[in-house]
Amino acid sequence: MPKDSGIGASPKRREDVRFLTGTGNYTDDINLRGQAYVHFLRSDVAHGRINGVNTDAAEGMPGVVRIFTGADFEGVGGLPCGWQVTDRHGEVMQEPAHPVLAQGKVRHVGDPIAAVVAETYEQARDAAEAIEVDIEDLPAVIDMKAALKDGAPKVHDDLTSNLCYDWGFVEENREAVDEAIRNAAHVTTLELVNQRLVANPMEPRVAVGDYSRANDESTLYTTSQNPHVIRLLMGAFVLGIPEHKLRVVAPDVGGGFGSKIFHYAEEAFCTFAARQLNRPVKWTSSRSEAFLSDAQGRDHVTKIELALDGDNNFVALRTDTHANMGAYLSTFSTSVPTWLHGVLMAGNYKTPLIYVNVKAVFTNTVPVDAYRGAGRPEATFQLERVIDKAARELGVDPIALRRQNFITEFPYATPVAVEYDTGDYVATMDKLEEIADLSGFAARRAESEKRGKLRGLGVNCYIEACGIAPSALVGQLGARAGLYDAATVRVNATGSISVMVGAHSHGQGHETAFPQVVAEMLGIDESMVDIVHGDSSRIPFGMGTYGSRSLAVCGSAMVRATEKIINKSKKIAAHLMEASEADIELKDGQFTVAGTDKSVAWGDVTLAAYVPHNYPLEEIEPGLEETAFYDPANFTYPAGAYACEVEVDPETGKVTIERFAAADDFGNVVNPMIVDGQVHGGLAQGIGQALLEGCVYDADGQLLSASYMDYAMPRADDLPFYSVDHSCQTPCTHNPLGVKGCGEAGAIGSPPSVVNAVVDALQSGGHKVDHVDMPLTPSRVWAAMQG
Amino acid sequence: MPQVAMTVNGKPARGEVEGRTLLSSFLRDNLGLTGTHVGCDTSQCGACVVHVDGKDVKACTMFALEAEGAQVDTIEGQAGADGSLNVIQQAFQDHHGLQCGFCTPGMVMTAAALLKETPKPSEAEIRDYLEGNICRCTGYHNIVKAILAASGQDAGAIAAE
Missing domain, CATH: 3.30.365.10 (Aldehyde oxidase/xanthine dehydrogenase, molybdopterin binding domain)
Known part of the structure; x- marks a missing residue:
């Protein structure tokens, strides 16, 4: 009998009533007496030198209160990066300045050049059109490998190159890994792209700055996942306001998925301008602006090699990744490809030797930072794709190959620094086989084939490190905050x-x-x-x-x-x-x-x-x-096994998700209904990455996929009902609730199973395809089938 | 500036607007009905769906002046006078059909229009009708279930098929 209250029960959500009746209080619903509105004039070129910004005509436009440019922010701090990575040679990363409004150069399309504050939003927009900006176009670097070539245009003139860092982990293992791969019975190699995504919470970002001159107190209302972090970063690093004079409020926030962690220029601007003008200043992002100013996610290009012995045991793993930072270092950007990615490369498997190399690269694109999963989806995707490819090369069952190499004893210290406290990967795989009805797959494939469709089954496991994190540990790793x-x-x-x-x-x-x-x-x-x-x-x-x-x-x-x-x-x-x-x-x-x-x-x-x-x-x-x-003693390690069944139309390359099953181990569960919902949403984002979503920049750095007309968000008719289960529970051993976290699992665990399923479908149709890069659009799948 | 007058949630409403003022802005800024949300600028996301003369309309696709004399219904008018949720709202809560709540007003208004047109929609019909409403949180699973349930169907059994 399910409980009706307390831990393990699923009471109806009490926050729902206000959201269902239109009485929520989102940041854009906040309007303060006397508020002015700001519109940012943003760069329409990816790279250029600012020779002049003439605001004379705009200043005289109706309703204009004041126009700010980069010059107004000289002496004001820049947006800080919260994590300093040390590279494989012991050098700290290159860390460029990130001014609130561009100074000297613009470095990506969307970089804010000027801010017009006016009595109405429309007046601010009208006046922004009258600003004359003299920008000398500079050649832009968009492709990461091109950005690292000698003589490539530099995003930041004061840095030695476009390389932020060259990180190796664990550097001491490098030669042993190389040797194990040289001597292995079989090596499977895969080159793949984890494409750039946009988090796209449905609520665009909003900031309202307020100031009380009488008390010298500033208040920022903002769409943030972490108001105290914003207070800390903005107060200490950007504007120099002590905590007791700075209040940050994040009221109802319409989704975040990582993109609302970071401290953004618009937050600092509204707080700064409210103090300068002694009146509230409000900014509401349009969706088009969000595509050009919200930190984006993923964007890794990777070569991965998995070495196996003659009995199909994993003996070594080597990865080589280029990670795109974009034009500036967003708040936690540098930690994502390193400490949230490299340390997860063991996955669920007892591979004894692992070496991860990551080169983080500046380009003339929107900054990249954490997006749901943040580093762990990238790790999982590489690993679970290369295992699947290895199984196909060796002619063994992909599930059996995984089971053979599972970690089965805990605690388990991986060769990439983390210690899994507990888990049961056999149990989640057993549960997956049951809820996904894998034994019925052959019959379903036969039925699909009768209708002229190719049916594929893809399975993968995942592990993640959540509950970030022990402060002393992350401090050693470069975090500039306690966690x-x-x-x-x-x-x-x-x-x-x-x-x-x-x-x-x-x-x-x-x-x-x-x-x-x-x-x-x-x-x-x-x-x-x-x-x-x-x-x-x-x-x-x-x-x-x-x-x-x-x-x-x-x-x-x-x-x-x-x-x-x-x-x-x-x-x-x-x-x-x-x-x-x-x-x-x-x-x-x-x-x-x-x-x-x-x-x-x-x-x-x-x-x-x-x-x-x-x-x-x-x-x-x-x-x-x-x-x-x-302060947690360790990370938590949720894990699970996912299965996807797809149908591919051989005439068009169109992929449809027919079934999706997820068996997760989140440790103890407080509210199963909410946990199910978190997994559903994660799955939709992961399936969205696998089939639909992706940022497209042209060679000049224009973001071609900068609206919902162009960026393919998953919609209701792209997705099936999911089968989810979290009955396998190995409670976390070091926190009092025994909980592990469930918010990112779906997004981490689902992309590889979709791609594995499509490859399986194509091979079942006789096509010699062993990889297709995401998103698996009909044109890409069709092209893969044509060879 | 021109005047516009319409009936919103059964009550007369009027205000001064520019020619370019969208219905969504009029509802939010002039009337303070902030339950209608704006999630995009290309009329794709559906967070701003309201009913105009009984039809579901994205309020960002209409100028306020175009709604002169119209009957407009928004999310704020859906619950009973005593605050009780209507059948669709209740089904969304019962089936956890919302998380952050931002797309929810548009989802509820769209679902109401669908059920008026098709009282017992199939799963496929629901998914098709929701094509113009984007949700980033729920993966749609529980939204589709909620709409099935609101139409009196056994959502749990259909979802498990």
Whole structure:
């Protein structure tokens, strides 16, 4: 019988009512008295020298308040990069300046040149058209390998080249890996592209800056996944505003998927301009602007080699990746191809020797940073594609080859630095075979063939590292921040509770799931617990929501704070019942004394804390509010196995997803309904990457796929119903809830199974195709079939 | 500036607009009905779907002046006077058919139009009708289930087929 409340139950989401009735409070719904509007004039060339910006005519246009250019930001800080990577020679990465408005040069189409603040948004746009910009076109570098050639145009004149870093991991293993590959019985090699994507949360970014001159206080309302991180970065590095004078609010946020982690120029601009003009300044991105200004994702070009011995055991793995940084280093850009990618290359397999080389490259394109999965989809895609290719070359079953090489004993220290605490990859593969009905595939293929269609089956595994992360470890690796999280549990006199959490909910349902945990711990009704998030002035601190970390890290902080509440309330209960604290038990919202029939209710204890007439004031303070910061001991390692069945139309190359099954191990699950939903959404993004999505830049750096007319977002009729299961549960061993995180799994795990399925379908039709680069559009698949 | 007058959610509404003001802007900025969302600028995403004289329309594809005299219904008018969710809204909550909530108003309004036209749509008909509404969170699975359920069909059984 499923539970109807507490951990493991699926209560209806309490945030839904406001979203379903049009009463949410998204940033664009916020309008402040006296606000002005800003429109950014953006570069329409990918690379050029700014010889002059003449705003004279524009200044006189109706409604114009002020026009800002790069010159207004001299002496103001640039947008910081949050992670300094050290390369394989021990040198730190090349780190260019990233001004709020372009200074001297423009480096990608969309780079902001000027900002027009006016009384209305329309007036700001009209005036921007009257600005005369004298830009001398420079040759643009778009292709990464071309950007690294001698004599290539430099994106940043003050750097030695377009190479940000040349990272090797683990550098000490390099020669041993080379030798193992030279001596292996079989080596499978694959070159592939993990194409550039755009995160595309449905809510475009918005920023509203506000300023109180009387108090010298700034407030930024912004579409962010992590308001405290924005306060930290913008306050400390860009504008020099101390924390107590800077409030950052991220209200209802319409999806993020990584793209709303980062600190953006528009946030700094609106905060800066509000101070300069002493009035609120609002910016609302159009979707077209979002394509040119939101950090984009993926964009890796990789060669991977898998070496096997004569018994098909994996003996070594070597990868060589070029990772596109775009024109500037976005907040966490540098960590994605390194510490979120290289350290995952072991996957679910006991490959003893691994070497990963990553060259991060500047190009005249929009900056690239984390997008759902961030590095882990790139690692999984390479590994699971090369394993599939190896199985086909060796004539063995791809599932059997995986099973043979699974890690089966935990904890397991990989040769790429991380230690998996727990997992059961056999169990998730067994579950997958069941829910995907793999035994029925042959009959389904025969049926498809009768209709003239090619049917393929693709399977893959994945592992990810979530719950980022132990601060001391990431500090050694170059992170410029700690990655703990925080929660305050405030118990009110009547026993109701507000929990202030550093995680931010922008679709993940924290307002529903987090109270399930606190209510279960205290044995009270969930309706007595509310979550407060998204406002730096209302919560103690927080590093925010990304990397599937909210429950594993912030949830753990919430558990620790609740444990402190329980400890203190037991002291109060012991006093009220004149018993020993050690004998007090809390169950179903009642404190009892073991072995007696004495009891006091939760509400009696909380009331005593705030009306301490009969209270142990000599021993403890009145009130009932506790805060905990939680710094994880390790990453968490969700893992699973996915299966995709496709049909390919041999006449057109059109691929349709016929079935998709996902068997995940997320450890313990607090709200199965929400977890299912997270997996569904991840799968759609992964299938979208495999079949539909992709950024296209032309040779001059124009983004050709810069609208929903051109960038193929997955739509309802591109996707099937999914079969998802998370009943295989090996609880995380080092956090109090035993949870691992589920937000990114679907996007990480699904692209390889789709491509594996299409290759399987094409080979079943006699086509000698062993790889097709994503997205698998009809034209690409058709071309592959033609040889 | 020209005046425009229409009926919104059963109540008279009027305001001054520019000729270029979109219906979506009029609803959001003049009337403060911020439940209608704007997710793109090419009339692709469907977050702004409202009903104009009973038909589902992307409010970013119409000038406010074109709605002169029209009956416009938005997401804010869908729940009962006591706040109770209508059948479609309730089905979206029951089946977890929304996550971040941004596309949701358009999804609900589009679903209402579909069910008016086709009271018992098949899965394929639902997916086809949602072609103009993009959701980035749910992968559509639970939206399709919610619409099946709102039409009185056994969503769980259909999804499991």
